[in-house]
Amino acid sequence: MRDARLKYLLVAPALLVLAGTLAWPLASAFWHSLHEWNLARSPSPTAFVGLDHYVTLLGDDPDLWRSARVTLVFTLASVATTLALALALALLLGGPGRLEAGIRTLLVLPFAMSPALVGVSWRFLLNPELGAVAALLGWLVPPLAGRPILADPSLAMVALVLTDAWHWSPYFMLLFVGALAAIPAETIEAAAIDGAGRLRTFRSIVLPQLRAVLAIAVLLKTIFSVKLLDHVVTMTAGGPGTATETLAHLIFQTxxxxxxxxxxxxxxxxxxxxxxxxxxxxGRLARGAAA
Amino acid sequence: MIARPGPLERFVRALLILLVLLLFLGPIAWVAATAFKDPKDVYALRLLFEPTLANFETALAAPYELLRRIRNSLLVTGSTLVIALPVATLAAYALSRFRFPGGEAWSLGVLATQFVPPVIVAIPLFVAFRSAGLLDTPVALVLANLSFVVPYAIWMIKGFVDALPVELEEAAMLDGAGRLRVLASIVVPLARPGIVCAGIFGFVVSWNEFFYALVLTRDRATTLQVGLMAARTERGDVWEVMAVMGLVVMLPMLFLARALQRHLVAGRFAGALR
Structure with a gap:
């Protein structure tokens, strides 16, 4: 068979899968969005309303703006916390030794846990009556003793951010370890010979070298955070009230x-x-980094 | 890094490393241990306890039905991989070796699928599966899982195929072998590490998949991941049963951690896990 035809035959099954499970759902969802349709009352759309839903949403739907704000707060906090933690882990455990390598492998475990298990587990660990972490926190920080953390709007958000950071920081640690290893040792030695202290070396040599990778990490984690849903469903269900109701969770509920x-x-x-x-x-950043 | 670390610094480092291990592995160990605890010991927050298998018996019985959920999880994950890997290998080879009109857009399009939020895909799938009578069946879950496993596998396998020398294939074709022959007897064996790698990641993401399973199944086809939520009853949470399910959920990961780390380090970050 001619290559010209064969190549399309080879990608055809994959295209079929992606058309059926992604392209069609996206198009179909857009079509739904132009209709008035409550599935509990009718098996098919009841009225074509054009862009009315979008007008209502962007106009003054308090739910949308509230959940957008929650998503924004969560995203900013979780990107900063996760990446700071990941960078600290990479600096602590980035060495070439066997001990470090072994610990890095162990740290893949939290990352390999399913999001649902992570959410449910932390709900358990933070339970005011029988949660091990809640007990430990209460002992370390007396004002928190016996306080139902997930029932407090701001503490629930903090818990969600920290849980997410716990889950994702090992992944970004590995990304940073790779980038740190790529910095030539001579550069750092030269700085030391010139009398630069540790902090100075980190700030003026290491950080600038990490810039490209940091930019990618920030964007990648932002995307993950904006999409976040599983942790919310299993840990807080958007609550208490609507304190942790992200946009994705609002869509899920609706x-x-x-x-x-x-x-x-x-x-x-x-x-x-x-x-x-x-x-x-x-995409732009990643291509820029590869070039 | 340069100056030889003094004893104080070594001590602080060791302390920090211990803290990290406690912080990241402690919670996992605690949940795993809870699976073997008598409910009394769960409430008493005991570190030392007499292990029991009673929770496993509870989990095996109705309404938790651990075995059925394990079977569903394995069935869905296995079927997803059996379909996704061959489909992805063919596409990866084609994208790697042939020029398509539109060029790079195809590969980038494959990558872009990873950024589609599952919640938007779930709505039409739910509607369609409902009218087709496929809700609460493994078929529905396999189809949903293919939406993220196939592009991910294409991206990973393509990376490996890109790195293979074309000369081998050209030599075989000069000797009269057809494309498909070349694909089967040269490319697939050589790209096997890539296919295995895609298989491992595909296993992890579809074994861990929660959201589609939550939305598209109700009771017959529920997986382990949804089972984690089943321990939430009207009488409160049955944490020790949740822990049993959690233990089963994390079990394969204990074996895969090393392989996962190796491949993550190999720099295959572009596709990114969901």
Whole structure:
């Protein structure tokens, strides 16, 4: 067979899968978003409303703006916490020794835990009556003793951010370890000979060398944070109240609790559009780093 | 890094490393230990306790039905891989060796799929599976899982195929072998590490998949991941049963950690796990 035809035959199964499980759902969700449709009341869309949902959403839907704010706060806090922790881990455990390598392998474990297990486990560990971490925290910080952490709006958000950082920092640690190893030892030695202290060396030699990788990490983690859903469902269910109701969780609730498919689809498209912008930025950065 | 670390610094480092291990592995160990605790010991926060297998018996019985959930998880994960790996290998080879109109856009498109939020895909899938009578079946989950495992596997395998020398294939074709022959007897064996790697990551992400399973299954086809939530009953959370399920969920990862770390270090970050 001619290569010209064969190549399309080879990608055809993959295209079919992606068309059926991604392209079609995305298009279909957009079509839903143009309709009034509550799945609990009707098996098919009840009315075509055009862009009405989007107008309502962007106009003054308090739920959207509230959950967008929650998502933004969570994203900023989790990106900063996760990457700071990951960088600290990389500096502590980035060495070439066997001990360091062994510990790095062990640290893959939290990352390999399923998001659902991580969420459920931390809900257990933070339980005011029988949570081991809650007990430990209460002992270390007496004002927290016996306090139901996940029932307090701000503490629940802090817990969610820290849980997410616990889950993701090992992954970014590995990314940073690779980047740190790529810094030539001579550069650092030269700085030491010139009398630069540790902190100075880190600030003026190491950090600038990490810039490209840091930029990629920030964007990648931002994307993961904006999408975050599993931890919220399993740990806080958006609560207490709506304190941790991220945009993704609001969409989940609207679609699968209230069955308001039309409105949920419009919300979901706003989220997907946000992510598309971030992904495009990521693509540019990643290509710039590779070149 | 340069100056030889003094004893104080070595001590601080050791202390920090211990703290890190406690922070990251302690919670996992605690949950794993809870699986073997009598409920009394769970409440008493005991470090030392008499291990029991009673929780496993509870988990095996209704309503938790551990075995059925394990079977579902294995069935869904296995079927996903059996379909995804061959499909992805063919596509990866084609994208690596042939020029397509639009050039790089194809590969970038494959990567872009990783940024689609599952919650938007789930809505039409739910609607479609509902009218097709596929809700609460493994088929629904396999289809949903393919949406992220296939692109991920294409991206990974393509990386490996890109690194293979074309000369071998050209020599074989001069000797009269067709493309498919070359693919089967030269490319696939040589790219095997890449396919294995994609298989490992594919296993991890579909074994760990929670959201589609939560939305698309109800009781017959529920996986272990959804089972974790089943320990939340009207009478409160049955943590020791949750811990049993959690232990089973994390078990394969204990064996895969080394392989995962190796491949992550190998620099295959571009595709990124969900």
């Amino acid at each position: 679609a699968f609790r209230w069955y308001d498919v039309g409105y949920a689809a419009a919300l979901a498209w706003l989220l997907a559009a946000t992510l598309a912008v971030l992904a495009a930025l990521y």
